[in-house]
Amino acid sequence: ARNHKGCEICxxxxxxxxxxxxxxxxxxxxxxxxxxxxxxxxxxxxxxxxLALKSIPPxxxxxxxxxxxxxxxxxEKFATMMDDNLDGMDFLLEYNPGxxxxxxxxxxxxxxxxxxxxxxxxxxxxxCFPRDVFSDLPKxxxxxxxxxxxxxxxxxxxxxxYQMLPGYDIVIEVDTQVGLKRNMTPGDSxxxxxxxYRLFVL
Numbered sequence: 649a650r651n652h653k654g655c656e657i658c659x660x661x662x663x664x665x666x667x668x669x670x671x672x673x674x675x676x677x678x679x680x681x682x683x684x685x686x687x688x689x690x691x692x693x694x695x696x697x698x699l700a701l702k703s704i705p706p707x708x709x710x711x712x713x714x715x716x717x718x719x720x721x722x723x724e725k726f727a728t729m730m731d732d733n734l735d736g737m738d739f740l741l742e743y744n745p746g747x748x749x750x751x752x753x754x755x756x757x758x759x760x761x762x763x764x765x766x767x768x769x770x771x772x773x774x775x776c777f778p779r780d781v782f783s784d785l786p787k788x789x790x791x792x793x794x795x796x797x798x799x800x801x802x803x804x805x806x807x808x809x810y811q812m813l814p815g816y817d818i819v820i821e822v823d824t825q826v827g828l829k830r831n832m833t834p835g836d837s838x839x840x841x842x843x844x845y846r847l848f849v850l
Contacts, residue, residue, distance in 0.1 A: 704819060735797045742770045750765055
């Protein structure tokens with residue numbers, strides 16, 4: 649972007665000039681960066697899908713009937729966590745997918761429909777509801793929702809249309825297996841853990 653004429657629009661130090669973005673001062677540095685909406689900058693969506701892991705038991709799903717009063721749901725789950733001395737909230741969400749095309753040499757070991765492998769973060773930590781839901785939560789509840797010991801890896805095979813193949817998804821407690829389960833002791837800083845899993849074909 650810095651070396652090719654016409655590409656300044658992608659140079660973080662200059663792109664603001666192309667869009668009339670005002671100067672932003674931060675830490676004694678000055679920025680004119682243009683931040684794009686994801687639906688402006690991302691590739692055109694050809695096939696949309698919703699990824700829901702069947703391997704997450706229904707009792708660990710937030711009931712849709714509670715979406716309109718999710719604040720109270722979080723408070724109730726926090727009370728259950730404290731009463732039962734649990735490590736965290738006993739519900740799970742999956743998000744932040746990573747996707748790879750399954751190599752041809754691997755396909756012979758998989759169902760013929762398998763085209764992609766997707767990874768997902770599986771956790772109770774989320775910001776999936778309106779901002780005021782979280783801002784109005786009591787601080788201990790907010791911390792239990794947003795900071796959690798639970799950061800599982802979800803894996804699933806997808807077909808060419810990005811649909812999950814029935815019976816070919818799983819949730820794995822990777823952080824415990826490799827000794828990176830997050831420490832949530834009150835007063836301690838958050839320890840290192842896995843969060844958003846990314847896949848690579850080597």
